Amino acid sequence: MLKTLTSVIILIFALNGLTAQQEFNIRLRTAIDGYYSESHNVITRDGYILEVHRIPFRRFRIKENDSKNPKPVVFLMHGLQGSSLSYIYLGPERALAYLLAEAGYDVWMGNARGGLNSRRHIFLNPDTNAERFFNYSYEDIALKDVASTIDYILKVTRQSQLHYVGHSQGGTAFFVLNSLRPEFNTKIKSAHLLAGVGYMEHFPNKILNAIAFGTNLLYSVALEQGIVEVLGPRDANSLNEEEYNKSPAYSLLLTVIDVIVSIHKQLEMVTPASLKQYAHFGQNIRAKSFRRFSYDPLENFIRYGSLSAPEYDLSKISVNITMHYTVNDHLLDERDVLSMASVIPNAKARKITRETYNHNDFVLAPDSKELLYDYILEELDKNR
Template sequence: MLKTLTSVTILICALNGLTAQQEFNIQKRTAIDGYYSEAHDVTTSDGYILEVHRIPFRRFQISENDKENPKPVVFLMHGLQGSSLSYIYLGPRRALAYLLAEAGYDVWMGNARGGLNSRRHVTLDPDEDAEDFFNYSYEDIALNDISDMIDYILKTTGQSQLHYIGHSQGGTVFFVMSYMRPEYNDKIKSAHLLAGVGYMEHFPNRLLNALAFSTDIIYSLAVDQGILEVLGPRNPNNFDEEVYRTNPVLSLLRILIDVIVSIHKQLEILAPASMKQYAHFGQNIRTKSFKRWNYGPLKNLIKYGSLSAPEYDLSKITINTTMHYTVNDDLLDERDVLSMASVIPNAKVRKIARETYNHNDFVLAPDSKELLYDYILEELDKNR
């Protein structure tokens, strides 16, 4: 399903401005910034309905004359608790999505299940059927959301390949999909990963390291309490203080939420996610690995044929991949980036040339254009 904003709507939006609630309406936000946009509904193979956003033209254009030569396609995928807004947040002349549109690319931005405008399912209600709806980790996003969005984009544009850009968990799901669904290696022409999280042998965040030792207990207690969604309507931070004095489980969950919020300084760009996504990362932080979901020895044996969860084998990824990283990242260590790049056959690394650049600066820092985006554009232009 396709939803568009006409030129008249763009003008009305520009005159009226945006309210706080409308900040999450990507089409209205892009209209204010002067860009025509489209919203597409993509239904995954397991029934989740995702809103995908497209910016097909340059600023102040609503069509283009050259329809004979289709534009190269770039697909942008956000990180954990992120959304399409991550890639337009910096505005015209600074945001990566807009810079790509100005450079002549057909820009698509994904939204993972449970997040921005994607808290929908063909049969499940996220509130009434929360235990089933939020029973997903980043692997489910990789094997269903990412692959299905890519297929939809390629079919809609008539292209056989696209370029992929992923921030944080957007890199994680790229690794998982490319390994577990190898046919997608032929559908991605090149990839740029912005602090793409995978290996966790040297995970740098001390507090999350400490919490990770209890990740299975925290997740089990959260499910028992009906806390299945992070920063959603049932977020522990929304409860009265009296609840915390009588419920230590929620107090522990609140600490986790506070850590998450402290990592993401720009609260207005946060979108909901499942508790299981965090639990899956927590399992890997605890075991200093990059593995599939750990069900426990018996269930692992039934599902995987082994007592432990299998590792994701990054050596099977054949895509031309550039891994951008920073030494001031609280969620990804330089040593883990270099280890992943040494395993992926066609990977190279690039360190951001600012020592204070952090994990979220990849999509939030105004100087990302000079430090990162200009380079990405140059590389994409070499391989349009």
């Protein structure tokens, strides 16, 4: 039965005209898991083409329409160097996307610019125009990618609101979008942030704390060397090692990128990202704050009207938020979570009960269903 249904679903995908290999891989994975899925292209206002995935039905179904009672919509946004795969990785009966689909939700999963599923642009080539293509930070992902995707989803589903779930940088993007563009608060019915990174006054990782002091120098050297992407075709493994000893700063840069690459290659679902995303986080770690990307004083004044980059004002966020966190997180301290929750009017903090639960466990740990997802489903059902 399962084999027959899977074959039928894959055939339907083929008839729909699959062209991109990465699109086929995601849709094939959901088909093998027994779910019908769709791929949608969202074009941002600055020309990036984002592939967004949708799981509209329960398992083993290819139709489930009820025009009188449309399904509530949930939008899942991944973390830094993640993808939509983050939310189906644990498979049926464990992965959040599948659990939501089974509970009767219309599930959408985003993909940020530069990733394997969104490494496209209407006129920029990410390989030959890399410096321009990868000139973005997480603020661009928030204000353009997440904003465009939310508007697209609401238009397609003909609904006025959706529920938001964001892991790590997916939470960061939520903070940025709803503080800088408060009108999006009315488009989001509720939000669950899984280790959503924002305040960094107590950033816990000592190694990254040390590296962050040299963020601007390292980023400047990287741009001079044409290094703008992490874990893409031009990552540290493909750099010209003859250049390694030319300067201490360049040597340190290669070491830093090697550290980043080694950390992420331990995961099975990483995609490329811009180095500017890391530089933005690095600036905030160094400044022990949560602020916009800092350029030189003149450019800051032109962009922001002040010589220094302004902080994000989280008090402007009015969405009903639950901020899930763990005390064993190497990228987010409990004190910073509680500080953010005290500033955001309708936010509450919820600690994961397993003491060894870490930053990546939010999407990788099999016991996330019991520790986290069941709670999210219960809260969403109260607010359908």
